[in-house]
Amino acid sequence: MSLKGNIDLTRLPEHIAIIMDGNGRWASKHGKNRIFGHTNGVSSVRETSEGCAELGVKYLTLYAFSTENWNRPITEVSALMTLLLKTIKAELKTLLKNDIRLKVIGDMAKLPVGVAKELTDAMQRTANNKRMDLILALNYSGKSEIVRAVKEIATKVQKGEVSIDAINEQVVSDNLYTAGIPDPELLIRTSGEKRVSNFMLWQLAYAEYFFTDVFWPDFTREELYKAIIDFQNRERRFGKTSEQLVTK
Ligand code: FPP
Numbered sequence: 001m002s003l004k005g006n007i008d009l010t011r012l013p014e015h016i017a018i019i020m021d022g023n024g025r026w027a028s029k030h031g032k033n034r035i036f037g038h039t040n041g042v043s044s045v046r047e048t049s050e051g052c053a054e055l056g057v058k059y060l061t062l063y064a065f066s067t068e069n070w071n072r073p074i075t076e077v078s079a080l081m082t083l084l085l086k087t088i089k090a091e092l093k094t095l096l097k098n099d100i101r102l103k104v105i106g107d108m109a110k111l112p113v114g115v116a117k118e119l120t121d122a123m124q125r126t127a128n129n130k131r132m133d134l135i136l137a138l139n140y141s142g143k144s145e146i147v148r149a150v151k152e153i154a155t156k157v158q159k160g161e162v163s164i165d166a167i168n169e170q171v172v173s174d175n176l177y178t179a180g181i182p183d184p185e186l187l188i189r190t191s192g193e194k195r196v197s198n199f200m201l202w203q204l205a206y207a208e209y210f211f212t213d214v215f216w217p218d219f220t221r222e223e224l225y226k227a228i229i230d231f232q233n234r235e236r237r238f239g240k241t242s243e244q245l246v247t248k
Contacts, residue, residue, distance in 0.1 A: 002221075002222065002225070003222055003225040003226060003229060004055075004221075004225055006225070006229050007055065007225060007228055007229060007232070008232055009055065009056060011232055012055060012056055012057055012228065013057065013184070013185040013186040013228065013231055014057070014058045014059060014182055014185060015057070015058065015059035015060075015061070015181065015182050015183065015184040015185060015186075016052060016057055016059070016060050016061070016184060016185075016186045016187075016188065016227075016228075017060075017061040017062075017063070017184035017186070017187045017188070017199070017200055017203075017204070017207070018048065018060070018061070018062050018063065018187070018188045018189070018190075019063045019187070019188070019189040019190070019193075019196075019197060019199055020041060020044070020045070020062060020063060020064070020190060020216040020219075021189055021190050021191035021193055021215075021216055022037075022190050022191025022192070022193075022214075022215030022216045022217075023037030023038045023040070023041045023215070023216050023217060024037050025037075025191060025215055026040065026041075026215035026216065026217045026218065027040075029215070034076055035075075035076065035079040035083075037215075037216075037217060038076075038079065038080055038083055039083060040217035041216045041217050042083065042087050043217070044216050044217055044218075044219040044220070045062060045087070046091070046094075047219070047220055047221050047224075048060065048062075048219065048221075048224055049100070049132075049134055050098070050221075051221040051224045051225075052132060052224070053098055053100060053131055053132045055228070057132060058132055058133065058182075059132065059133045059135060059181055059182065059184070060132060060133070060134055060135065061105070061135040061136075061137060061184060061200070062134070062135070062136055062137065063137045063140065063197075063199050064084065064136050064137060064138055065080060065084075065106075065137070065138045065139055065140070066137075066139075066140055066141060066197065066198060066199075067106075067107070067139055067140065067141040067144060067198075068141070068197075068198070070139075081111070081112050081115050084115055084138075085114060085115050085118055088102075088115075088118045088119060088122050089118060092122050092125065092126075095122065095126050095129070095134070096125065096126060096129070098131060098132075099129045099130055099131035099132075100126060100129055100131055100132050100133075100134050101123075101126045101127060101128075101129040101130070101132070101133050101134070102119070102122050102123050102126045102133075102134050102135075102136070103123060103133055103134070103135045103136070103181075104119055104123065104135070104136050104137075104138050105135055105136075105137050105138075105140055105145070105177035105178060106136075106137050106138040106139040106140030106141075106145075106177065107139045107140075107144070108120075108138065108139065110139050111138060111139055119136075119138075133181065135178075135181070137199065137200075140177075140199070141198050142196075142198045142199055142200055142201035142202070143198055143201065145176055145177055145201075145202070146172075146176070146201065146202060148175075148177075149172055149175035149176050152175045153167060153171060153172070153175055172202065173202070176202060176203070178200070178203055183203040183204070183205065183206065183207065184200065184203060184204060184207050185206075185207055185208065185231070185236075186207060186208050186210060186227065186228070186231045187199075187200075187204055187207045187208070187209050187210065188210045188211075188212070188224075188227045189209070189210075189211050189212075190212055190214055190215060190216045190219050191212075191213070191214070191215050191216065192211070192212075192213040193211075194209075194211050206236075206238060208231050208234055208236065210227040210230055210231065212226070212227070
């Protein structure tokens with residue numbers, strides 16, 4: 001039986017972020033090469049995106065390629081880029097049909113020209129969609145994102161557009177890739193690893209973390225539901241005591 005009925009739709013996380021991990025290990029478990037694992041990971045991307053949109057989650061961020069991932073063998077990097085290109089092309093219709101807006105966080109300038117072009121096109125064509133934002137973290141690094149924001153703010157100070165006294169948390173948030181997007185309340189990482197690996201370091205300050213041993217290609221809607229139910233069973237205190245929450 002589906003766990004969907006156990007989810008309280010009035011208390012959904014508005015923004016879920018996922019570190020999709022374990023494609024390589026899933027492939028070797030099946031006696032195949034790593035690229036086979038990534039290819040099979042695409043169906044989990046589809047399952048999760050559809051599952052989140054159907055429930056009413058407003059933002060889903062997927063860590064698809066980190067700045068550190070360039071250090072993988074060239075064959076794997078090119079296979080991942082080709083897979084990304086093919087998937088964006090193939091799924092554009094579904095994004096349009098389901099009213100999903102595509103966004104990218106990360107440094108797109110360093111992506112292969114063809115990939116960047118396809119992504120820009122898909123982002124433009126889905127720009128007015130309202131149901132859910134699907135945000136792909138590509139060539140993304142949380143530390144680099146913060147450095148970039150610091151430089152942008154410093155430039156504004158230099159030009160006299162912002163005073164040093166006016167710099168606060170909101171100003172920093174407004175200069176990140178995720179400007180205008182609420183912080184994730186739930187972070188999911190698959191494959192048993194328990195790290196954030198330079199992902200959304202600023203934005204995850206108050207997120208609940210859910211770790212599962214399931215490898216990414218085996219991550220289905222039901223696994224997503226498990227994570228959301230676990231999230232809903234936790235008490236989010238934001239530094240307050242349990243008593244304060246009750247009387248609030
Ligand atoms: C992590 O598994 C996975 C990645 C680095 C890439 C994720 C990419 C996809 C699922 C396919 C394309 C994505 C989109 C959004 C269309 P790993 O290789 O680190 O696995 P391992 O830890 O077992 O080696």
